[in-house]
Amino acid sequence: MNILKTLSASASALAMLASAAAAEISDGVVKIGVLTDMSGTYSDLAGEGAAVAAQMAIEEFGGTVAGAPIEIVTADHQNKADIAANKAREWGDTQGVDAFAELVTTSVALGVFEVAKQQNKIALVSGAASSPLTNDACIPTGLHWTYNTRALAVGTGSAVVKEGGDTWYFLTADYAFGEALQGDVAKVVEAEGGQVLGAAKHPFPASDFSSFILQAQASGAKIIGLANAGADTINAIKAANEFGVIASGQKIAGLLVFLTDVHALGLETAQGLQMTVSFYWDLNDETRAWSQKYFEKTGKMPTGVQAGTYSSVLHYLKAIEATGTDDTDTVLAKMREMPVEDMFANGGVLRTDGRMVHDMYLAEVKAPSESSGPWDYLKIVRTIPGEEAFGPLSESTCPTK
């Protein structure tokens, strides 16, 4: 009996050894590549702040996961898909980067998806917003974390139509993201009984919006929908104010507005604007505590993109910790199995089409009199349940879901 016991014990010990050998960290280090816009129009809403957020996730692990050190590398993709793809390829091929993170700008995310697919590496998309990333353009290892254009449409689009804004004219950034956002919002508007009267595609980035605003005024639409982001949204809102859009009874719907945009515009100009957000620093104690730490490092409050980068990197590391390996397929399976629980998402679910489903929020920009100071900008109007915001998996057209 004793011999049998010893035998079985040593067999299980051997088995454990074998699994430990298989389940190890490649090159002895977990390396995360944060690829973001460090200098251009999206550098405030993503940029260095996203890198800081990723770093905060790493610090939460004390710098090591499953016994291996965690490293972060960052690069500026300048919102150009070719630069991003080349950098990702170089990182993956020669520098042992295990996962790509942030990836603002749709064309960038699509470019990196191509590389991630070839190299079988995980792409944690936070900043890029287009819903095709988890539909037609999905890849098995591409995870879309923070939001998407569908959720923005469901949030802001339907809220505006319900308030009587049933005729729309779009000002759309002339690239993949603008098109996706306009398409998703138009669908919601029409489903709610509204009507799209027209759209003008503007160059990205554009500095002068007066001409496009004039066309939107001539359309007679009740709502001017801004299917753009960052500095483009800011300049469009400024031009709309200047050219008396609000005074003449038309309303502006910013379809992707970030906290940093509100900060840049000032409450005087931005008040009353409705926006759909994935995150706001002042939601609860947890978000306040994390955001305070972030603020101490950057001097700004985080946007959803930055908080989402933190959450995606943290969840990725948790999966490595749980499985003891950085093998893509094993980690991916674990990430899907575990609910996403952190200050960003409460019970978030990572679906097989790559979509991370979590609650979104419809918010309204406060009037200057309601705000207690810098960064106290939003009041939450409604929580949009994840399923409603992102739709059911059956709706996804991702071929590998």
Next chain:
Amino acid sequence: MLTDLLGFPPQVLFGQLLLGLINGAFYAVLSLGLAVIFGLLNIVNFAHGALYMLGAFAALAAAKWLGISYWGALIIAPIVVGAFGIVIERLLLRRLAGVDHLYGLLLTFGLALVIEGTFVKLFGSSGMPYSTPASLQGGVNLGFMFLPWYRGWVVVASLAVCLATWLLFERTKIGAYLRAGTENPKLLQAFGVNVPLLTTLAYGYGVALAAFAGVLAAPITQVNPLMGSNLIIVVFAVVVIGGMGSIVGAVVTGLAMGVIEGLTKVFWPEASATVIFVVMAIVLVLRPAGLFGKAS
């Protein structure tokens, strides 16, 4: 009616023509500065966009820390930024006199990257608001469009500055020296004129024009570190179309390109970012020296 044929109501077209003129006024002031600099220094000043941005930031800083109003900033910002330009000319550009154009281009391009990069680092990419002066808030309904007073003022101020510059160059003694310096600096020096000083002043003046345009733009767009980088390439095309170094060419082409771009925004918005370059290519094929340039 032509406008009916094109499928657009006339009031839309009038509005766009007016807006085109307004944007053209910006192009005119900026390309005028470039033309002055190229004429005298033979330098393709790629830092022009960054200096335009500095003008806007100077206005913002003056308002924030010194309580200087928009009207004060309109005078002070060009002087301060122009002085900065003079420092650049004395310390850096002077050393490139007589060497290939390419070196000046590379130096100023590098300067632009450094200045813009520093400002993005310091102030972020979303920029900051600068409010329209109280006396120019609101606007007037022209029937075919709502014209904000401020935009009207931009056209008036820009054209006044362009006219003043033209008068300075064509009707004053210092203008005669400047023109002579453009034609033959060695001969001018032989007459006892301090040409290096003239060059420095010309650069300072060109830079001051950029800063002036920056202040004019501050209430319209966000005061943003990248505000000049989007504009500079277009303005270069304008100067090339007008004829490098031609003052009248810069102003007329600036206004014309503003209008052409404005109309393109109606008929084919996606092409509005490229239309000026198409015009440039056509002009370069037909008249390599530009519309107002002298063939050398």
